Ligand code: HEM
């Protein structure tokens with residue numbers, strides 16, 4: 525049994541400027557118990573790196589997200605992202621989640637596929653017409669999910685430059701002070717509140733209008749909850765997908781034999797997306813700690829009530845106890861229950877949508893730019909929670 | 921009055937949402953959901969889970985076989 529007084533190690537482990545999974549994780553995963561880690565801000569935490577432990581902590585209701593609001597939660601930036609679904613526990617969480625869940629079911633999202641495919645092809649057509657080189661991020665990976673989430677939610681795409689700044693700030697780990705962080709969040713909230721007012725005056729066939737009805741007619745959520753839900757969906761709805769599209773291409777360029785196989789047989793795309801979701805450790809480090817609400821044994825470590833636990837999804841996804849040849853990319857892998865979209869009540873709301881976006885993005889790239897390759901150095905995002913290229917020059 | 925829980929394990933994607941929302945009703949077995957009991961007492965948490973399931977894999981039926989969840 526590990527004792528609480530071992531000296532915590534500095535965290536996060538991953539470097540921002542690659543998609544490499546730090547070797548530290550493999551060492552820790554093979555040791556008994558859980559290590560203590562210290563983040564730049566907040567209290568020390570336990571770190572979970574094994575697949576089975578990750579599922580336990582993310583899936584068991586004795587671990588709470590709402591408790592984090594009452595604690596100095598371990599985090600990478602001074603400011604903190606409170607509010608929204610990820611700060612709630614059941615049954616409160618369910619009250620909000622059920623309002624939006626229907627818009628994101630597999631069945632509903634499948635109906636958007638033709639539109640998403642057309643958007644992906646249009647973006648690549650514009651790119652090829654302008655000629656190489658192009659920036660895969662600005663010309664493709666970002667406008668695709670932004671276009672999709674804007675239409676779905678009812679946010680004008682023309683405002684992209686404005687909300688890109690706020691959204692970057694929300695997910696930043698940089699030198700923003702808590703005040704600057706707060707100011708940026710308030711601007712984004714004010715912007716969203718303005719859009720909600722416009723939708724109240726002019727209802728439309730979109731998710732924002734549906735949520736306004738849930739608030740005004742059925743009183744299912746408060747005005748601030750409504751604002752934060754829309755903000756959360758807008759931010760979460762594009763940043764991750766926009767990072768994963770170029771990340772996936774990077775990994776495929778590093779694995780030419782797998783890439784060639786995918787080009788030959790595009791029916792492998794859906795499985796390839798799952799494997800890439802497993803293989804790419806997206807975060808610089810684990811975030812969103814869970815707080816134990818009672819004493820719980822995790823892999824031989826006694827986690828006391830009130831202790832925070834961080835779950836390193838990228839490490840759990842490479843656990844050899846769960847995945848054969850866990851360190852190898854295999855686009856034909858079966859039985860791939862990766863944790864790339866999390867697990868449990870906070871399992872990614874947008875997972876079905878992100879899957880379709882990523883599948884269609886890959887399919888369009890394979891079909892229209894089969895010879896795509898790097899045309900210069902990747903400029904990696906630094907000081908962001910999520911890793912990925914800021915720009916990625918490509919030719920074809 | 922009791923409800924019956926049906927889970928389509930072929931479409932379940934093992935998200936763990938249901939087991940997190942209503943642990944007395946759903947449990948995960950081999951990374952897929954299954955009903956913890958044949959019959960359950962009517963309860964909000966089970967309806968929440970049926971409404972939230974991303975795969976629409978959960979159906980709740982009353983004693984007459986009428987669908988009570990997911991709610992429309
Ligand atoms: C490749 C793209 C994406 C990845 C890798 C991803 C990953 C994740 C992960 C790991 C979580 C769980 C966080 C935790 O439990 O701490 C999560 C939650 C969430 N995601 Fe995603 N996501 C993606 C795309 C999207 C999209 C397109 C949306 C749009 C609606 C979205 C909305 C959300 C929301 C609202 C939550 C919080 C859910 C809750 O707390 O109930 N995500 N995502």
Ligand code: SF4
Nearest residue numbers: 932933935936938973
């Ligand atoms: S919520 Fe649906 S998809 Fe997720 S584990 Fe339960 S039944 Fe399966």
